[in-house]
Amino acid sequence: MVSVLQSVLLSGFCYLLPEIAWKFCVLLNSAESLRKLCDLGFEYENILEKYSYDWNNILETLFLIKKFGFNDEDLKVFLYKNPTTLMEDSGTTTISVIVFLMKFGASFDDISSMFKQFPQINVRFFQSNLKNSYHFLLAIEMNDDDIAYMIRNHSVILGSCILKTVKTLLYGLKAGEKRLCDTIIENPQELKNWVLGKKLKALPKLKNESSEKKIRFLLNLGFIENSDEIRKALKLFRGNRGELQERFDFLVKAGLSREDVAEMVKLAPSVLNQTKEVIEMKIDYLVNGLGYNVSSLVAYPAFLSYSIQKIKFRFAMYNWLVDRGMNPNLALSTVLASSDRIFIRDKVNRDPEGMIVWDKFKKLFFPE
Secondary structure (H helix, E strand, C coil): CHHHHHHHHHHHHCCCCCCCHHHHHHCCCCHHHHHHHHHCCCCHHHCCCCCCCCHHHHHHHHHHHHHCCCCHHHHHHHHHHCCHHHHHHHHHHHHHHHHHHHHCCCCHHHHHHHHHCCCCCCHHHHHHHHHHHHHHHHHCCCCHHHHHHHHHHCHHHHHHCCECCHHHHHHHHCCCHHHHHHHHHHCHHHHHHHECCCCCCCCCCCCCCCCHHHHHHHHHCCCCCCCHHHHHHHHHCCCCHHHHHHHHHHHHHCCCCHHHHHHHHHHCHHHHHCCHHHHHHHHHHHHHHCCCCCCHHHHCHHHHHCCHHHHHHHHHHHHHHHHCCCCCCCCHHHHHCCCHHHHHHHCHHHCCCHHHHHHHHHHHHCCC
């Protein structure tokens, strides 16, 4: 055991914490090793000798946390406040939290920010709260992209809150599920008022927002006044006129003509319901991840309305089927538009191993 860890430390870990790395390795599983962990911010009661630890996992977790922007002093302070990030299940729980965030598209900066704001609670409680919050967002029917946005950008809030049940909140806040979704997206801090033990106050009544500016925006795109198209768009739009214009302009800057984007909005108004950052992420994946030209969005703008998890899931399956001999030139709509049932019937079940791979990818992209 020691020789393996020595090689790990000497091959890449010593430079991270040079003042303790060698001695920590040599004295591993001894009383001295516990003192060395204390030098990083632990107290003896956090490292009870009666427990057994997987020291390989602990070192891997320590190395991983260090990679997310911690210098030695930062790491010492972090571990002093949050010892369970290393010692709970020998770091396995912390790694599971990182993997969970990454499955929703969390970047290096997102995860670094999470660690630097990590609440002083047991990491296992944090993981449990985070997953329960995810199921809460599903229960109020928040759309997939907004859920992913919340998990990437507000994981600290979600991991800190033990939320009341949806039924309790709907009754106590005197609001419907859509109002809850809108409130959370607009002000995620509001979740802290919806935790167990806090008294609920009904949400304030919404003022009727004039749609005149949105109508003018649509008329400028070539919509016909009082048409079914304009009524459909107004019903589907989320965001104010300025946000809609910003998203429209971004699509033009991405390489599409103003006329093409206007036609896309007529075909699928919901493409403007997503933030500029989400649109940018999906276009980047379309072009650099899947190899399609940005102009393919003109024929199938609904691509931008799918969650990134759904897109990656379907194309992972599609690419596997192509490697097994399926037609490699399917249009975006052919890969994405059909329901799971039809996609399985028409494509997956044609390969004897198709359903096994389908289930594997589903677990990968849609974690429980």
